[in-house]
Amino acid sequence: METGADLGYLAVLERGNGTSPETWAQIAEVINIPGFGAMSDLVEVTHLNSPNGSKEYISGLDDGIEMAITANFRPDHATQSPVNGLIRDQLNKSRPNFRLSHPAWPNDWTFRALVRGFSVDLAPNEAQTATFTLKITGGIVP
Numbered sequence: 001m002e003t004g005a006d007l008g009y010l011a012v013l014e015r016g017n018g019t020s021p022e023t024w025a026q027i028a029e030v031i032n033i034p035g036f037g038a039m040s041d042l043v044e045v046t047h048l049n050s051p052n053g054s055k056e057y058i059s060g061l062d063d064g065i066e067m068a069i070t071a072n073f074r075p076d077h078a079t080q081s082p083v084n085g086l087i088r089d090q091l092n093k094s095r096p097n098f099r100l101s102h103p104a105w106p107n108d109w110t111f112r113a114l115v116r117g118f119s120v121d122l123a124p125n126e127a128q129t130a131t132f133t134l135k136i137t138g139g140i141v142p
Contacts, residue, residue, distance in 0.1 A: 006102070006104040008033070010102060010103050011030075011033060011100065011102045012026055012030075012099075012100070012101050013026070013027045013030050013033055013098060013099075013100050014026050014027065014099045014100075014101075015079055015086070015096050015098055016097035016098065017096075018097070022097060024099055025078065025079050026079065027069070027071060027079045027080070028071060028072070028074040028079050028080055029071050029074055029077075030069060030070070030071045031071055031072065031129065032069070032070040033067065033069055033100070034067055034069075035067045036065065036067055036100060036109070037064075037065050037140070038062045038063060038136065038140055039062070039065060040059040040060055040061065040062050040063070041059070041060030041061050041062075042058075042060060043057060043058050043059070043060040044057055062139065063136075064111060064113070064135065064136020064137060064138070064139075065136060066116070066133060066135045066136070067133070067134050067136075068131050068133050069132045069133075069134060070129055070131050071129065071130055071132070072127055072129060072130075073120050073121075073127075073128040073129055073130040074130075080130065080132075086115050086132045087118055089115035090116070090117060090118050090132075093114070094114075094115065095115075095137055096112070096115075097110060097111070097112050098110065098111055098112070098113055098134070107142045108142075109140055109141065109142055110140070111138070111139070111140045111141065112137050112138045113134040114134070114137050115132060115133070115134060116133040116135050117132075118130055118132050118133070119131050
């Protein structure tokens with residue numbers, strides 16, 4: 001069977017401006033979007049007569065994964081700047097809406113995230129990069 005896999009190339013992460021209808025702006029020069037998704041908590045429901053003397057679980061509430069987005073550092077760009085971008089979101093403890101899309105996907109994914117942190121990497125012979133740590137809050141909507 002031939003694979004149906006696609007590259008991550010052409011994926012787009014956008015930040016909403018909070019208006020209705022939402023206006024989206026592509027986060028500048030994103031390099032990597034690792035670990036997008038959610039995971040359900042485990043709730044142990046073991047009882048005195050659980051089969052085979054084994055623990056039993058049910059799914060609990062979903063929890064959006066924390067992801068560290070890497071981008072070429074562009075503090076001059078509106079989507080990253082300390083004036084109105086991700087750096088400002090972290091300083092103000094904002095939770096903007098985000099949209100993640102890829103041409104091969106049937107749906108875009110929207111979610112709200114707390115910008116928990118940012119860090120900048122500087123090396124003498126490498127591009128300046130920034131890592132923005134996003135913690136998904138609430139649900140992910142496909």
